[in-house]
Amino acid sequence: MSLKSVNDILGVLEQQTKWQEPPFQRLLNCWAEVVGAVVAVNARPVSIQRDVLWVATSSAAWAQNLTFGRQSLLLKLNQKLPTPLVDIRFSSADWQRPPDVQKLPPTVLPHEHPSYLGAKISPRPEAANTIKTANDAFESWAKTMQTRSHNLPLCPQCQCPTPPGELERWRVCSPCATKHIVH
Ligand SMILES: [Zn+2]
Secondary structure (H helix, E strand, C coil), X not given: CCHHHXXXXXXXXXXXXXXXXXXXXXXXXXXXXXXXXXXXHHEEEEEEECCEEEEEECCHHHHHHHHHCHXXXXXXXXXXXXXXXXXXXXXXXXXXXXXXXXXXXXXXXXHHCCCCCCCCCCCCHHHHCCCCCHHXXXXXXXXXXXXXXXXXXXXXXXXXECCHHXXXXXXXXXXXXXXXXXX
């Protein structure tokens, strides 16, 4: 793995962390205050998609009522949010579904990142005795990475060995995914 691709992965990580921050969390925090206790019991924000807020309601009647009042609700919510919402959709169909935010970890942990290959990146214990200098350590690391990359599938875009987790997530390697995200 080149230093460049390490930097690319860090860039992706950084962007992902930003994506996981509000506005949705911020919206949840102010939701009950804006809509009031009665509505909050019957209407629960589920997600924000393309600046449209999706709200699950306890019944179709609640969905209908809130749809009528959504413009004034939109105004009140947008005063609290960093990026304004363009619309709100209410549906009783999503009521049983837990909100998206519960599925997201607060930060990306290394083992949750698609580039993660396992916990054995550090030299094995029996190899530790033979590593005397930083250079030895680097060579051992490089050898490990090289062995790993020989077993890895290739990125369909640039043909570099790519961790399967990255292909699963982006269908390309993380540097290619980064290029894609930027555009
Ligand atoms: Zn690639």
